[in-house]
Amino acid sequence: MSTEDVYALMARSQELPYGEARTVLVEDALRRAEAAGDEVLAFHVRIRLTDAYRYGGEPAKAFATFGRTLADHDRDPARFDETHNLLWQMKAAVSSLTLFPEIPLDRAFAVLDDMERRYKTGGHSLQAVYHYRNVVARHIGDGSADEWFVKWRTAERDELSDCEGCDPTGMVRHLVEAGRHKEAFQIAAPVLSAQLRCNEQPQSIRTAMLPVYLRTGRLEKAADAHRRAYRVHRARLADLGDIADHLEFCAVTGNEARGLEILQRHIGWLDRAPSTHADMNFSAAAALVLGRVEAAGHGAATVRRPAAGDRPAADVPVPELRAELAERATALAARFDARNGTSHQGDEVRATLAAEPVVDFLPLAPHHRRSVPAPARRTDPAPEPRTDAAPEPRSDAVPEPRNGSASSADVSDLASVDDLDELLERVDRCRREEDLPGMLAACRRFDAVAETTEPTPLQRARRIDGRGIEFAIDGNAQGAVECWEEAARLYAELGDETGRHRVLGRLGAMRIDLGDEGGLEQVIASAEHLAAHPGEAGDATGALLRLATAQIRFERPAEALATLDRVDLDDAPEFAGELWFQRGQVLLRTGDAEAAEEALRRSLDASRASDRPETLAAPALALAGVLARREGGPDEEAFALFDEALAVLRGPSPLRAAVYTDRGLTFLAADRPADAVADLVEAIAAWTAEGMHEQAVHIRTDLANAYLRTGRHLEAAEVAEEALPGLDGENARNCRLILAHAQKEMGEEDAAATFADLAEEAARDGRPDAAAHFLEEAAGVLSALDKDALAAARFAEAAEACEKAGDPYGLVRTRRRAAMCLLWSGDRDKAVTAMETARAALAGLPPDNEPARVWETALVSFDQARLLAQVGRLPEAAAHASAAADGFTTLDETDAAEEATRLHNDIKAAIE
Template sequence: MSVEQAYEVLGRAGELPYGQARTIMVEEALRLAEAAADERLAYRIRHYLRNEYSQSGERAKAFAVFVRCLSDYDRNPELGEEHRLFWGFKGTVTGLTRFPEIPLVRTLAVLDDMERRYRLAGEGLQPVYMCRAVVTQHIHGAEAAEEWYTRWHAAPRTRLSDCEGCDPSSKVAYLGARGRDEDAMALAEPLLRGELGCDEQPQTILTELLPIYLRTGRLDAAVDAHRRAYRAQRDRLSELWGIAVHLEFCARTGNEARGLELLERHLGWLDRAPTPYDGMRFAAAGALLLRRLAEIGHGDVSVRRPAHGDRPAAEVLAADLRAELTREALDLAARFDARNGTPEQGRLVRDLLDAEPLVDHLPLTPYARRAPAPSPAPAPQEDFGGVDDVDRLFDLAEEHWRRREFAAALAAWRRVDAVAGDLSAVQRGRRVDGEGLERLLTGDPQGAIELWRRSAELYAQGGDEESARSATSRYASVLCQAGQAEAGLPLLESTYAWLNSHGADPRRVLAARGRLAAAYGEAGRTDDALALLDAEPAPTEPDDLGDQEMIRARVLGAAGREAELTPVLRRAVGGFRESGQRAVLAEAAFLLGRRLAASEAEEEAAEADALLTEAITNAPVDMAGLRAAAYAVRGGHLLGRGDAARAAEDLVEAVAGFTAEGSHHQAAYARQDLCVAYLETGRYLEAAETAEEALPLFTAHGDADAARRTRYLLANAQRDLGEVDAAAETFTRLAEDERADQPSAAARLLVQAGDLLSRLDKDATAAERFAAAAEASTAAGDPYGTVQALRRRALCVMWSGSAEDGLTAMAGARAALANLPGDEPAALAWETALVDFDEARILGALERFDEAIAGAERAAAAFADLDQKDPAEAAARLRADLIAARSGPADAGS
């Protein structure tokens, strides 16, 4: 066993996120140090381990390690690390209060010992006052802690005070408990402006501010705080207390569905809560959420409880889980109160269990607050209350039907039901026609067929053969649409022939002709369909012209004759504009706008905007899906033209509309574009959350390509959001997906992961990513990518602590230069110069100065020959630094 091994393991642990894997590696480093009998190193590693336990949610283990460190120091003060030791008192004292089995007298004794040691060492007492305030508040309540808070706030900061980000956070928690909301927000302001911070911020202070924002009506700030803080806390068991605050937030803002999602995600953490206090807080917040679900009518939902120990995973009824969580929270509170000799914790838990909503519904995303928008200028509805003439009502209903004003048509038929007495056979046929339309509108085509077949029989009984044929044409058309063309098409042909040859109403003839043409188009008889549409008589009314051209467009589209569609749709839009039929105008404008949005011609792009706007403003309430699609297309169009801010507004509406319609797959694609818009406008949090919402939808639908693209967008959002570890992991997973089929793409993704890890000083892991990138570049036949990745790997190997290994790795990069094509001398010279430059840096670290200086000189000369001024100057500076380092010992000796 060697000390070097302990340092190596400790270094690798530092590249991992807090959690079990990292803790195990630090424990291994301690074992190696103890085996090497290095008492000082073992003592230092124990201080690291205490922090690891705290950060990974194993607070009880942290206490034991702190006691061992304290004992070791008292036995041998020469071990040093006084700062770490004295710092550890704070987390130990405040942590002891969170375990009801630890006697209060012990906590107070440790607190007194802390103050004694601080005084003996001449340290300021601000951290002591902070601990006394926390302990007093836990036992007696916030009001009783006022004196200690005042001392804490007034005392000057010391080197042992919590950092300038965390100290205000603790104070905000106290001020919030005292109801001093404005003081709390004033204290938090510098931190929220980004002037102060650390790894724990701003998520901790944002969580403390959540109830304050709600109480003071700062609702937008509350939403932002919830989203940002939860995102930073959601993967860390040590943040269970914060998860509880977010559960309470959801329960009290009308976001019970979101709260249930969080409860299911974190319920398993309750079985391994960092402290009993955290478990009590989580259980109480979970019980509150389940109470609110019952109060809004969802008390019968089931909650999936994960397996734990011998207990299998199971679906638990919300009511049963609520009773269990309530009992657990109250039992723990009773244990704390018994230990403390006060009723304070029981009071707080009961207040939480009984808490009422502060807001009816606080939307957490822009699209959550948008219900399907009604038409901005809905068509006026006729007041049928004053019409008693049944035939007049039938005429009105059928006119509205023809104009696709379905709500008005149905209202007229309802009026018939209210005022009609005995109806003739023809009148009954007209009424059954309306019932057929209603069935069709509600998604029951078979019901419509049966009813229209019945209306045709009634018309025939009444001697109205023309209406009978027209009704037959309608149900025959639905038969064809339902895949029964063998039955429907002959009926369409015969009814059209009869209507056309018997002098029927021209509009009925045109309608029957259009249905037959559409059926021919669906059957692949494109020429027959187009010939029929061009037959006489031609439409004379603008709405009939619009109808005909829409059918022509569908026939051409089915035949793949896309190039012919634009003028056809233009004629349809013109006809509907002239007739004022808004619903069909919305459809035609959308189809034409979507086509023109794909055009690169500037005038067509501008026209596309206008057409899509026309579709949005004319689509009635019952065409919410078309409106959402128009928003999606217009948003994508704006995004492509570089107007990401306006695109985001449209795409928000698209997501809202598709989601409200239940079109979740279309909503996923709109989210994907919205994520791009958010990225381009610097709204990285929204981008990340939008991508995360879209991913499971693509996965469920089996669209692997869309899922990969969305993960790439997510990685970029994570990177720009500062979630560098997560971004590196996402890039790495993407590379694994791409490696087999797209090795060049995998190489680029691995380089991005390596860049991010290197930025975090996780150089050993970065070196692994660059090595994998080199392999992928070789597989892709990219020798330049191979050289670049190997060179960067060598630097990371050096930075991770082994310059000798870095030099060996750089030899691999130099060997790979031989694979670069000889017909690109400038590129070869550039890559060679970069290898010379970086190799010189490694040689300098090894104090092989003569070789390093020679490499720097070669690099400087090559960069100069390539007219690369900045790199040449950098190489010259490196050479000068190396010369100075080589002569340093001689100068010191003289």
Template sequence: MSVEDVYELMRRADELPYGEAKTVLVEDALRRADAAGDEELAFRVRIALTNAYHYGAEPMKAFATFSRTLADHDRDPGRFGETHSLLWQMKAVVNALTKFPEIPLDRTYAVLDDMERRYRAGGHSLQAVYHYRCAVARHVGDAAAPDWFAKWRAAERDELSDCAGCDPTGMMYQLIDAGRYEEALEVAAPVLGAELTCSEQPQGVQTALMQVYLRTGRYAEAADMHRRAYRVNRTQLADLADIAEHLEFCGLTGNGARGLEILERHLGWLDRAPHPYAAMRFAAAGALVLGRAAAAGHGAATLRRPAAGERPAADVPVEALRAELAESATGLAARFDARNGTSRQGERVRAIIEAEPVAEYVPLAAHHRRPAAAPDPAPAGPADDAADVAAIDDLDELLDITDRRRSGRDLERTFAAWRRFDTVAEKIEPTPLQAARRLDGRGVELAVEGDAPGAIAAWEEAARRFAELGEEDRRHRTLSRLGEMRVDSGDPDGMADLTAAVDHFTAHPAEDGYLVSALLRLAGGHLELDRPADALAVLDRIVPEDDPFRAPDADFVRARALVLTGEVAEGTAVLRRSLDAARAQDEPQKAAAAALMLAQILGRIAEDRDAVPPEEIVALLDEVLAVPTVQGPMRAAAHGERGRALLSADRPADAVADLVEGVAAWTAGGAHEAAVHLRVDLAAAYMGAGRHLEAAEVAEEALPGVAGEDGDPIAERRCRLIIAHAQKELGEPGAADAFVAMAGLAAQDGNEAARGHFLDESAEVLTNLDRDALAAERFAEAAEAYGRAGNPYGRVNALRRAAMCRLWSGDADAADAGMEDARAALADLPAEDGPARIWHTALIAFDEARVLAQTGRLPAAAERASAAVDGFRSLGEEDAVRNAEGLLAQIGSALGEHPDDGSTGA
């Protein structure tokens, strides 16, 4: 076993986040260091392993490694130093000791006493000691906790105090326990805008703030903290106790679906919880969420629990899982209380399980709320006032009012007449004909309410009664409405009713021109059954002069039919005519329908996007949404279309509000497929507006609905791309893998150019995370893909960046070779593209200078830096010139210090 192997393993481990993979490498490094007999190296590796265990969700293992390093240090402080590291690790040890009920409390106090002795001996502030004495007191419910808290806050911070994020977070929890929420917010205030690099921040303070905001009624801020913190917590097993707080938040805010989603996602983590305390808190919060679900009538629903050991994976009913988790949480709490000699943990667990909601519902995002209401309609004028029917006692006169309705604007008076009819009918028994007419009206009321089965039943009975009374005109009017509703409800046999009505009114023309209405319904039935040619044939039978009022309706149906037959241009022209006629008749509902359809057509056809400015589409939809009676699916569609139009007009920030309303409306109406696809557009709008957190969350919501064999491959890839870019902007490590996944999809398509681009993006994320060795591999893969795609510029750039990443990862020889490959690749750049050749040549010269300077070859480094200055200056790239001149000056300074020795490092 060589020492070099140990250093290589530790170098690789340094590039990994805390977790099993990192821990395995450090454990291997320790075995090799021990085998090599290098005690000092093993000591340093063991310190690193203690951290790996603590932050990698295995704190129990850290006790042994910490005890060994502390003993080695005490045995020979001169040989085994790292005093600061050991004193720092003592804090985590104290904290972890309380999390295992089988470890006697005396041991925790003994470590605390030893910690205080060592801090005093080293001349350090006791601020951290008071912090952890307070934490232990809080855990056991010791009345001394406030006193320790006061000493903690009063003591001076020093280099052993917790970081600028973790220290206030700890204070906040003490204040939260005491119900001092405003003080907790004051403690957090300085942290909110600070740059925090600790692995536990900012998600730690955000989780604490979530509770503070919730308890002080700042619900929107609480939801924001939940969303931001949980995105980080959800990837880390060590954060299981924090995830429990997010579960509790969901249970207290009416977010049961979100809570069940989180619970199911992490349920398997219970089997490998970092410690019993985290398992207890997660089980208690899970029982709260499940209890809410059971109370809402979902006790028989199931959650998927993964396999563990000999237990197979299974779907567990909500009620059964709730009982199991509650029992587990209370059992663990009893163990802690027995160890602590108090009832503190049992009381907390019961309070969590039995907690009452703080708010009925706290929306987690804008599109999770109910859609906005339509504008209030303008006050009705005297002629439209429905109150005039209140004085009418003649049943026939009231029914005649309802028969005279011609448009949606008459509905208010029509409904008032029906209500008055019902009132009068309690005193005056209607005749059979009057009763049949009222039943026909009841069908209209049910149709307007959206009760299709109820409307069909009412009309069937009304038609039967009209037949018995010999009222054939009325019967066929009812059959026409009945047939339309049946076809719209998926019953093609309704076409027989529609045809019968047309045949009757053709043979027996009515004075009110009801034939036109019957023909329009028949044409609509053909369209519903995807028979546009038949619909056009029916429409050709309409004589506009027979009923000029119906002209906009006829053109609207004709436009739909023409578009379905592929005659889009003609259909668009007819639709514009329908819109103009509806406006001229002052029929806003008809105009809105035509404007919406026209906007949809213009927004869907690629060639029209260039010919029709998005502003025209937006103006059409403005008209639609200004109509108060536009509600339900029509309003949802209008918001969605306007959002898409604004997005295509490169106005993503403006598009967000409409897309939010569209998603909310489709979701509220149960149209989940429409909502899913509009979410993809909303995610794109958030991304374009620079709202990366919202973009990632909305795209993640949409992804399950568009992925898979029955999904939408284009929408799926769009979602994945948005997620990857949003994660990159948020600094999330998952972005690297997301881009690799996109590269895999591009490879399936045979698109090497796209594959190179996505590998490039992944490498960029990795190097920003200081995972330079892996970044170098990704850049090298990108260079190969660019080469196969015939993109010499991408190849040169990727080779150069791969070389620099190898330098930063400590492999200077590989960096040298990589720079040689990058310079050789310059020959593939097109000769006619002089500026690009000069730019890339200067970049390579600049980075070669950095490699040479880093490895002590200063004269050669100066030569390359000078060449970079000349190249950038010839292009007028002043910023690049200044950077190259700065590098050249640094190299010159180093040469001045070592004029005779070019081998000395810069």
């Protein structure tokens, strides 16, 4: 075994995040160092292994490695000299000892005493010692915690004090437990805006501040801290205890759905919890979340618990899992209390299980709303949002309450009406006037009178017809169908063909909504009969418009136009707006945009002139959509039309959601992403309130794009992650691409994996050019994070993809960048070889693009000069630096030429 192998393994481990993969490499390095008989090297590796165990979620294993390194140091301090690191690791050893109830508490006090002795001997401040005496005192609920806190705050900081983020984090936790939230905020405020860079920050202080923000009314800061901190914690097994804090935060802020999502993601970690204490806290907080879910009426939900050992994977009902986790947390707390001789840990668990909401609902993002969903208006899956959807003809549309209008059937007046025919007339009049309260009031009065006065067969048929309309309003489509089938049968028995065909039209339209294409025949029959034998004004027009609506839905534009041509507005001029609107829809489908625009303008004019200005929303939205898709970019008139539509849509509705959607997308097309954000947020909230979740999912991708384009990368990533589970195909790829760029901008290593996944998919689809691009993006992310060996491998893969794609420039570039990453990773020999392959690839550049050829050649020369200078081949390096300067000068790239000249001069000076 060579020591070079040990150093190589340690170098590779440094490029990995803390966790199992990194720990395995360091463990392998230790075995090799021990096998080589190099005790000093093994000592230094063991120091790093202690950190790997602690930060990788296995603190119990760190006791052995720390104890061994401390003993080696004490045996021969001059030979095993890492005094600072050992004294630093003592702090973690103290806090870790409290996390396992099987370890006697005396051992923690003994380590504290030893720590104090060593700090005094080394002339160090006792500030850190006071800190960790406070930690132990708080763990057992000892009153001395306050005394140690005062000493800790007043003692002088030195190089062994926790970092500028971790030290205030500990103080905040003490003050929170004491209920001193304002003091906690004052301590944390100065460091919250600092650039905290240690392994535990800034996520730890943000997590500690959650109760502070909540208890001091800083709710937006609380939401932001939760989102930013949990995003880091969620990838780290070692942070399971911190994740428990985020579960509790969700439970007390009305975000039980988010809490359930977090619980589902991490429930499997309980089987390999980093410590008993983390297990206990997570179990308690998870039980609290499940209790909230159950209380919200979702007790029938289940949580998927992964397999572990002999336990198979299973979907566990929420109440069952809540009881199990509450019992688990309570039992673990009892073990701690037995060890500590106090009830403090049990008290903490009981407080968590009984925690009450701090706020009713705290939105974690602008599009998160808690509201009562609007009543469903259909039972079939909702269609994609479309601005060209034709409304039902007003003659038999489901009525909506008119904004600000009084009912034409005053309830007090109805109390004296006993004539069933008069009541039915009021029902019909209110339906035509779209006066929902008046219609329902007349229906209720009819039912009351009918209990003592037997309705005639005709009255019974009309009432059943009206009951079908009531069912339709309530979203009970099947109930409406059953009523209308019965009413049609009764009208037929009475020989009332006009009444029967009116009902058939509604029945057929509802069957079509339910996915039954056979309903079209009933709509046709209704239209043909009423056009030939209208019972009253508007019958023929309403039936024909309904038929055109159905034909548009079945993508039969020619038939729809023919039907619309049969409409005689003299029969019912109030339908002019709807007639021109439907004609506009048909013309859009035939591709005649100019004629469609004219028809929609006529519809809009008719709606504006009517006594129902709110009817202009649909044509305004459709016309805005036409103008938004103008060649050269959206027409400004589109925005005015969107505004006009919103102005008349007072209450929640799918149409209002569609306006926000289309205006937001138009803002995006007009390169106004900040304006788009506000509208798309409202659109998602509106679709969600309507229960139309599929629409909300798709718009989340657009919102993520808008956030990305405005530099709000965290929001972009979170919204994209919300959307992804509901997407597939090209929609999913676009969303993952947005996510990857957001992760990249935030400096998250996950961006490399996301880009790599996109590359793998592109390669499977036979798109090597896209695969090359995504692999180069992944490599760039890793390089920016100083993961140079990993970056070099990705650049090499990108080079292979470039070669498959026939991209000679990409081939040169990725080989060159791979070589430089190999240099930075310490593998100089491979770097030299890789750079030679980049130079060889220059021969493949097209001869007809001289500037690009010169540029790429100069870049290779410059980087090859840097590389060769590093390996001591100075004359060759000087020649390449000179060639690079000449190339950049030829292209008038002054800055690059000056940098290459400086490099050349430095190399020449080193030679001389």
